[in-house]
Amino acid sequence: MxxxxxxxxxxxxxxxxxxxxxxxxxxxxxxxxxxxTQERLVAVLVHLPEAVREFALERCSFAxxxxxxxxxxxxxxxxxxxxxxxxxxxxxxYAVGHAWLGRDTGGPSESVAVEEHAIRELVAxxxxxxxxxxx
Numbered sequence: 001m002x003x004x005x006x007x008x009x010x011x012x013x014x015x016x017x018x019x020x021x022x023x024x025x026x027x028x029x030x031x032x033x034x035x036x037t038q039e040r041l042v043a044v045l046v047h048l049p050e051a052v053r054e055f056a057l058e059r060c061s062f063a064x065x066x067x068x069x070x071x072x073x074x075x076x077x078x079x080x081x082x083x084x085x086x087x088x089x090x091x092x093x094y095a096v097g098h099a100w101l102g103r104d105t106g107g108p109s110e111s112v113a114v115e116e117h118a119i120r121e122l123v124a125x126x127x128x129x130x131x132x133x134x135x
Contacts, residue, residue, distance in 0.1 A: 020046055021042055021046055024042050024045050024053070024057065025038075029057075029060065029078065030061075030062045031062070032064025032065065037064045040087070041092055043089065044093055048093075049126075052126075056099070060079045060080075060099055061080050062082075064085050064087075065084060066084070066085050079099045079102070081099050094119060098115075100122070101122065
């Protein structure tokens with residue numbers, strides 16, 4: 001006889017959970033002067049799956065810049081994720097997805113088209129809907 005066991009989804013912090021936001025903001029390696037971009041970054045990270053959020057907090061450094069800057073340079077053992085000042089949440093999800101998919105290979109894949117497709121599919125899973133998703 002088979003017994004069904006419920007697998008509990010990891011708890012994602014509620015958007016209004018200020019303690020979760022404060023924890024993420026405190027652990028976030030962020031360099032930039034655009035406070036709005038930093039707040040959007042925290043808002044995105046609060047909604048990501050736990051493994052991705054932990055990767056972003058433990059292994060990535062985020063830099064917010066004005067204008068074009070090369071993506072993907074390394075800073076010690078962390079992945080440098082460069083985002084443009086004022087980037088929207090979908091742009092942040094894309095940048096985190098790019099870093100997440102390159103985490104095991106040490107960089108971008110050989111095929112840009114394959115990588116772009118994989119990033120889009122991954123980010124589509126992270127689209128936020130429901131109460132609090134638009135904050």
